[in-house]
Amino acid sequence: MDWLGLRFGTELPADGQVLLACTHNSWLVLLAFLVASGAGYCAFDMAERVAHAQQPEIRRRWTWLGACCLGGGIWAMHFIAMLAFEAPIAIDYDIPTTALSLLLVLAVSLVGMHTLGRPSAEPRHYFAAALTVGFGIAAMHYSGMAAIRSVATQYYHPGMVAISLGVAIAASLAAMLLSSFFRERSDSHKLLKIPASLAMGGAICSMHFTGILALQLAVPAGTELHLERADNALQLGLSLAVIAGIVLVFAFCVVWTDKKLQGKERDLLHVSNLLRELEQVKVKLQNVAHYDALTNLPNxxxxxxxxxxxxxxxxxxxxxxxxxxxxxxxxxxxxxxxxxxxxxxxxxxxxxxxxxxxxxxxxxxxxxxxxxxxxxxxxxxxxxxxxxxxxxxxxxxxxxxxxxxxxxxxxxxxxxxxxxxxxxxxxxxxxxxxxxxxxxxxxxxxxxxSRHLKHKATFELQLEEELHNCLARDQGLFLAYQPILDLHTGQVTKLEALVRWQHPQLGLLPPDRFIGVAEANGFIAKLDAWVLRSACRDLASLAAQGFHDLRVAVNCSALNLSRDELPDEVESALRESGIRAQRLELEVTENALMRNVNQALLLLERIRGLGVSISIDDFGTGYSSLAYLKRLPLDTLKVDRSFVMDIPGTRAGMEIVQAIIVMAHTLQLQVVAEGVETREQLEFLRAHGCDFIQGYLLSRPQPLAVIEEFLRHPHGLGASNVLPLRPADSNPA
Structure with a gap:
């Protein structure tokens, strides 16, 4: 088969022609290898530029420049290697055919650079490009060989030609894969480009010299043979290598400069992104600082x-x-x-x-x-x-x-x-x-x-501050005691302790003027503890005067009833005063008990376990259940004064009081009637089995000194309407 004057086949002419053996200039071979390696290095860098370029126009420019460097380098390698070829005949080159070989290698290099510039190339793209570039390099080599003009005829062994073609394709595929590898890891594998470029230069040169091995020259018989060393072959090779080197160095400088500029652009872009992120974070922080995250309303x-x-x-x-x-x-x-x-x-x-x-x-x-x-x-x-x-x-x-x-x-x-x-x-x-x-x-x-609200708030704030000071200094507060009469024995067996405040400007203040202030401001527990300690101390003082069996009832706030520390405070007050627990009675309101029955039950059982009696105050004004009353550890039930006031005015009122007494006795509870002010009320309660009475008919709440006198001489202090009447366990001596 003939192509461009080249003959491919295994049969040589048998008409007396002479086969020639050829040699190569070693220095020019080395120079060709270096040029091919330089072209490979520049091709790797150019492939990175093509892949990283963002704009299509810039990507096209790098593609063309990379194709020129790669194709020109391969062609220069081929031409220098041809100058290294030494044969015993005169050799000239056909310029058009040589130019054709250059165009071929530039075309296939353009295909290769285009493939490497794909944003996401698949393996099939690399294989297709490798076949195209490999065939193109082989076509460049053999068209370059066809440009030789001499008396010799070129014969090529098909097997070696096929091997040279395989080497070209393999070198092209290796170049594709290495370029893809360096493109994705350009910063971390810079030093690997040098041995990879040398390997690529060797592969390209191997393809050329494999093609030369396939070559056999035949000249007509009788042709004068002598080795003609071209004096200017070395100079031409060096000149071509210098030109190719200048071009490659220039391309390398352009790539290096672009990398630096791109690095600065990346740094600027990174700084810009950081500034943008900081601005976004600032906006978010402002939103967090000024807007509620849950409702997105201003905070x-x-x-x-x-x-x-x-x-x-x-x-x-x-x-x-x-x-x-x-x-x-x-x-x-x-x-x-x-x-x-x-x-x-x-x-x-x-x-x-x-x-x-x-x-x-x-x-x-x-x-x-x-x-x-x-x-x-x-x-x-x-x-x-x-x-x-x-x-x-x-x-x-x-x-x-x-x-x-x-x-x-x-x-x-x-x-x-x-x-x-x-x-x-x-x-x-x-x-x-x-x-x-x-x-x-x-x-x-x-x-x-309204202004009234402001005055009220100011007044309550002032009361709160002054009440705090009173508790801290133990000044201004005192206890008044109201006797409780046992209707069965006619004796005053109990006293109810009621706190009073002798205000320096407002005078004597009843509990309803300041208890609410203490509850609203979180120190009702402190006030209750003060009342408990004071009542126990006063009861100990009365015991020293001879009233050993007298008992005292102390009110407990609804808020204080939810505190786990209450039983310990009761025990501490008893221990400090030295009185028996049986002489103390704790009064809790019906609503306080019903607010949290389960917790109240546990606390009252602990207090009852100390020996302290439990009384339910203001009964009938709340929403208690008989089932709860049955469960609670109670000793006494106090009928609210609002029911006693209806006696004997309304039949319904009398029936309610009578029903409460019967119910309490059924539950094994004693009954105390509050607010007794008339003889008729006393007689009604006594007739229906009420156990105790308390009210103005017997005595108003009095300070401790007055109560002592009352207990010694009850008839002398206006209690003569209640008969029979005698103080409990009194000892005038």
Whole structure:
């Protein structure tokens, strides 16, 4: 088979032609190898540039430049290797055919660079490109050989040609895979490019010299043979190598410069991304700092800023404004019964509903817990009431929480600018006072601030501070005692200890003026402990005067009844005073017991275990159950004065008292009637089996010194209407 004057076949001419043996210039062979290695190194770098280029135009430029470097390097290697070829005949080259070989290798190099520039090339792409480039390099080699002009005819052994083609394809595939490898790991495998480039140079040279091994030259018989060393072959090879080297070095410098610029661009982009992320984090932090994460409403900090701005604007335009405090009624009950997730969902619903009622210019914020605040601009004051009523009406619509439909209500306190204050602090404080009043009025209610509320709050704050000082200094507070008469024996067998406060400005204050202050501010336990210790100490003093069997009843607050420390405090008071536990009676109200029956039961059993008696006070005013009364460790039942007052005025009142006495005796409880003021009441109670009486008919609450005199001389202190009457266990001596 002939191609471009080349003959491929195993049969040589047998007409007397002579076969020639050829040699190569070693230095030019080495130079060709170096040029091929340099071309491989530049090709690896160019492939990285092509793959990393972001813009299509830049990718095309790098593709063309890489193809020129790779193709030109391979062609230069081939031409230098041909200059190294030494034969005993004159050899010239055909310029057009040589140019054709250059175009062929440039074309297939372009295909290879295009494949390497794919964002996500698959194995089939690499194999297809390797076949194309391998065939192209082989075509470049043999077309370059066809450019030789001499008297010799070129014969090629097909087997060696096939081997050279396989070497070209294998070298092309290896170049593809190595380029892909370096493209993905360009920073961590820089040093590997050098041996890889040398290996690629060797592979390309191997293909060339494998093709030369397939070559056999034949000249006509009689041709004069002598080795003609071209004097300028070495110079031509060096010149071509220098030119190729300059081109490759230039390309390498361009790649290196681009890498540096791209690195700076990446650094700038990284800095830009960091700045953008910092800005995003700043925005998020601002949102966290100014907005509630659960409801996405402004929080207290943001609300204060909004409030200051709106207040300034309303002051400039002389416009009224309402400050509304909203509190979800019985919100804790939702958390306790349905869980905190349901409570969170409820807060979201509340926020959406209130926001849906408000106008665009109004502001709503969540200040914490279940407390919200609204700022509403007003034309007239009636708008505040109308807006609050719409909010309350919207809140009463059923809400589905944890699979259950619940109906919630809200209490609202309102202060108005400028009537109720001209600063943010004043308006918020006054709205909070109004909310407290609304909740105290039964909830699901709205209340406007009034000066009376401010005076009341100021007064309670003053009372709180002074009561604290009284307890700390043990000054101002004292106990008054009201006798309790045993109707069966006619003896005063018990005293009820009642706390009083001798205020320096307000005079004598009864318990209802300051007990609520102590309960609301968390020191009722301290006050109860003081009363308990004082009563035990006074009872010990009375025992020293001869009243050894006299008992004292001490009231226990409903809040104090939920404290696990109460039994220990009772035991400590008994131990310090030295009196027997049987002489102490603890009075608890019916409502206090029913508030948490199970806990109260445990505490009362512990106290009863000390030997202290337990009495239920104000019976009939609460909602106790007979089943609970049967379970509780009680000794005495006190009939509330509201029932005794109806005796003998109403038949219903007398029947209720009679029924209570019968029920108590059935439960093995003693009965004390409170508020006895008339002889008729006394006779009725005595006739129906009441055990004890207590009231003004016998004596008003008196200080300890007066009580001592009463116990010694009861008839002399106005108790002569109650007969028979004698103090218990008295000893005048």
């Amino acid at each position: 207290r900090r943001a609300f204060n800023e909004f409030f200051a701005e709106k207040l300034k604007s309303h002051a400039e335009h002389r416009q009224s404004m309402a400050v509304m405090f909203l509190d979800v009624d019985h919100f804790k009950r939702i958390n306790d019964s349905l869980g905190h997730d349901a409570g969170d969902e409820l807060l979201k619903v509340v926020a959406d509903r209130v926001r849906g009622v408000l106008r665009r210019e109004d502001v709503i914020a969540r200040l914490g817990g279940d407390e919200f605040c609204v700022l509403a601009s007003l034309v007239n004051l009636s708008e505040a009431r109308a807006l609050s009523q719409r909010i309350m009406q919207r809140m009463m619509e059923p809400i589905t929480l944890a699979g259950r439909n619940v109906t919630m209500t809200t209490s609202i306190g309102i202060s108005l600018y400028p009537d109720d204050g001209e600063t943010c602090e004043e308006l918020l404080k006054h709205a909070d006072l109004a909310l407290y009043q609304a909740k105290g009025s039964g909830r699901n209610n709205l209340h406007f601030f």
